[in-house]
Amino acid sequence: MQLEVFTLGGRELGTWLQEVCMAASELTAVTIAKGGSSTLRLSRSNELAVAKGQRMTSLFDLSHGRTQQAEYVLSHPEMPYYVGFGPMQMKVLDRRTVMAAGPPVAERVSVMLIERPDAVAAAMHYTAVVKSKSVAVRDLVLEPVDLTARQHAVAQLLAQGHGDDSIARTLGISVRTARAEFAVLSTALNAASRFAAGFKYAMLVNSTPAMTAAAHTALADLEQPWSIDGRDG
16 A cells, blocks of 8 residues: 655645546546635546547535535536546546545555455445436436425425435325326436436426426425425424
8 A cells, every 4th residue: 555645735636636546547436516716626627538539427425515526526517527426536547446535644645555456356346336326417317307295295295315215205195106296206306316306306406497486385395394495384
């Protein structure tokens, strides 16, 4: 294992990351999109890497909300970007080297470079799982859709992470009916997975006034004791 140490807050880390990542022929990364201008600068270097022929799969965790980096990712559907949930940041370079945050060293930050085959295999498995639960940014072309009140409710519960059984219990319907409503909903939203359906619905409601109003009206009509943002009330 190789350990690289950098001054906290210095520009040398960003420069080093750019150089190492640009040198790779293939890059798979999981990034928590919570940064501002510095991480945004690193994201923009991805465009140059892809233009030079790098095979890239870049997975972003947007659980910190619409940060500057998140906005950048969502505005670039032409890039190999995916959004989902990845609680651990890492990069895999050329399927040979894992890059991950290391321990603090004398009040400085460090980065680990690991080439053990078992570590690389574990990292590739982790990134594959994250990707399987993610949605490609290119598929997030958002247009308002017409949904019934119950479909709005199903979509909202999906966005909150509920499964079929929980949705059925909450809405007082059968699991079979919940699954049927999801099938219609996924077609309307052009979503290939439950995560994609919930994510696209949440983005539509948060960015389209007409969808926001329709969602609130639909849930009010159903007289549910939970609100559009997932809080009780």
